[in-house]
Amino acid sequence: MKKLIIIVLFAAGLLAALASCRKLNIPPKNIIQDADIFTSSNGIQSYMARIYSELPIEDFRYTPARGLNFFWIISATPCTTGEAIGRDQTNSMQENFSGWSWDIWGGSYTVIRDCDYFIQTLPTYASNFTATQVQAWIAEAYFVRGMTYFGLVKRFGGVPIVNKVLNYVPGTTTDSLEVPRASEKACWDQVDSDFTYAMNNLPAVNADYSDGSRANKYVAAAFESRAMLYAGSTAKYNTITLYDAADNQLCGIPAADAAGYFQKALNAANVLNGMYSLYLTSWSATDPNAQYNNFVNLFSDAASKENVFVREYNYPNSVHGYDAYNVPRQLIGPNGYSAETNPTLNFVEMFGGLPRNADGTLQTLDASGHYLLYDSTMDLFANAEPRLRGTVILPGDMFKNESIEIRRGIYTGPSGGGISPLLPAGSKAQYPTGDLVTSPTAAQTAYALPDGTLMNPAGLSGIFTGDQTCAISGFSVRKWLNPNLTVAQTLENNETQTWIEMRYAEVLLNRAEADWELYTLGQGGASAQTDAMTVINQIRSRAGATPWTSFGATPLDTIRYERRKELAFENKTYWDLKRWRIFDKEQNGTIYRILMPFWSATAGKYFFDARSDERNDVYTYNPIWYYEQLPSGAITKSTNVIQNPGY
Amino acid sequence: MKKIFYLGFFALLIAFAACSKVDNYAAPGDTVTGATYDEVTGQTLQTEVGSGTRVELLEISYDSAPVPFYFYSMQDGTFNDDKVFGATYKVSVQGPFVPLIVTDSTGVVITDSSQTIVLKNKATLKFNVQPFLRIQWVGTPVLNPDTTVTVRVVVTRGTNNATYQLPVTDINLYVSNTQYDGNNNYDPRYSSLTSYSDSAGMAVIGDTLTLTTTGGALPAQDVYFRVGARINAGLDEYNYNTPVSITYP
CATH class of the missing domain: 2.60.40.2060 (Immunoglobulin-like)
Structure with a gap:
């Protein structure tokens, strides 16, 4: 009996063994094959959707602290650049890669590999499509790859260039896969070559999506102008160098190459001439209010001819929470947050139409050293540039049909003969509490004014002394906020307004800056100067600002400040301060300034106190951050990859 | 009952067997110590805690281009790390002074004042530098x-x-x-x-x-x-x- 069982088992085993020798070449049903993707335009669309979704653009879901494509936008980017202060960001910072959910190194090289794979594989399946389609799609893959290299080189300097799919053969060494870093110049040239390929091979209108969410010829040109301006600025202003053993310059570009890059930036910007235009739909040359509304609408009108390249969102698949984090405190959503981005007085002072002291700062005192008094907080800003109102919610301005009330407290001291400053000029001390009524939180106890009426010590949007969910700078951000979003809907992961990554205004600003840099390098001559001025005045005219009429002593600064005003809160200033290599000059033991409105109970009027951030948060940018630290994983995996200086 | 006993016995045997092998490398216990000196005044060079002068160790007995190991010096310019593996190191310091390793504009090394040590128990180093x-x-x-x-x-x-x-x-x-x-x-x-x-x-x-x-x-x-x-x-x-x-x- 036992023997029989053994024999049966043995026979069964043999049978099974033989059966498994049959060659199994049925494609696995659970793995998508090339033939599933590269044979239909739906397949191509799904491939495009993925590589586009991983484009490293700093949109509504980006912060230096938590990275790309991450929903939680506290520690907002503008709170690292001096555009704003926020309660969750208290100092300068470099990008915190260890805290990112998307790995900048592995993630970028995955996208690059996906592009390489697409470029290599699609020609095999070309017979399924028209030649025009194949040409355009391959050019789109070049565009995405160029964007991804751009995202790497602006952070790290030279990085490995991998323009074909690397395959590991099991059992062999990995030496051929350990690609060393190329020189920084070679990487910028790679970005240039990818964008140029895309420019030359993409149609004027993307045949799949013509709404600016997919690349066309002009999108590639616009990013070429941005990237080449970055490269030219690095060549001109960078002082950090790093060489590898083979004398490749991994960090820094020879200064002699600056002019070549600026020229490419200028040429690329000029490709868009006449194809896009500044948004002027509801603009009027004579009406500041129309100019203000036009600037606000620019960010929400899908028909805008200014939108060059956008990222669209869709509920519930792809959403963000910009409004929930950034609405003024009095419009706080059901789940909290609000007022994460509070523009600094330093930022507001860049704009025109404000009363000023001799040193250019905002005037808050009269000639005798007493506070200027106002009936309403908006009176101070009566002549402010319309673009400022479109960018920043000023104390007392209207938003969602409400007056946004921002008040630091009620001053109960005497006002006869004028009110003297609460603190000596330049003091970083706390306000004296003697003659002030303030509120620690939004749950306020009203104060009885001399005429018997009741007034809350702080405004509905702050400032509260014990709770920073309010306008801690005296301002709240306006740009991008959706004026039609109800309070009940002001929630995280619930918003879908479109992010405009590239608008024509930036292309014009790229052109002006490239013009001027070429002029200072002895190229371009007077025509470059006048072209820069013309372009800046187009931007200024739309903004309702006074035109630029004489070059003055620091024309490059004029161009740069115009850029910082126009593109504020669009996560561009962070990169501009980096490429100009002035981050460490601007943030050098810096405490940003704020503007605190007070109500004088006895005078029955408002006054403003301009002072340094009450939290005394110091911003010091470390110059080594101009080149970010390579993730340690990248170095552990490949000994050919060497670290940047200072880390 | 017997089965349980045998099973338990084997389980115990396996458990002990797994404990017997010690294949850990001994923890590092050697010391690199010393200071950075201003070569004119002879005093140690003042710096800041945690982000000032740092010591670079390159373990060159294994690889000619190793991944560097860094530690920071103390505020007064002295440094001490007593958990370093004994090996051959090329040691230099980096900070606000004329670099010990100077390269020309294309990365070719001109001067190299780093020190090579064979670390065994303890090495005391003295770096004379010119502060900026x-x-x-x-x-x-x-x-x-x-x-x-x-x-x-x-x-x-x-x-x-x-x-x-x-x-x-x-x-x-x-x-x-x-x-x-x-x-x-x-x-x-x-x-x-x-x-x-x-x-x-x-x-x-x-x-x-x-x-x-x-x-x-x-x-x-x-x-x-x-x-x-x-x-x-x-x-x-x-x-x-x-x-x-x-x-x-």
């Missing part, structure tokens, strides 16, 4: 009647190397309630920060500077003062003088 700037106290801090404090310092060049004869960009009086006073740790209310333009930054060299704390009266507690200055070279780090305190009357 030398900051020296003039007299002692003075407590003013309004309880601010005035100090006097002189900032001079620490090197004759023409590459580093650059203008001073910043001279800062740092105030802190600990002696670990520096650009990465100071009280912004009282510290006095001054940036210099190129011409002023050249002219200030050798002058006796009078610096006073800002922000009104200092609190009646331990307060330390230190002056840092830098040029735009290397990683833009600061040179410092020694921290001093004052006694309240």
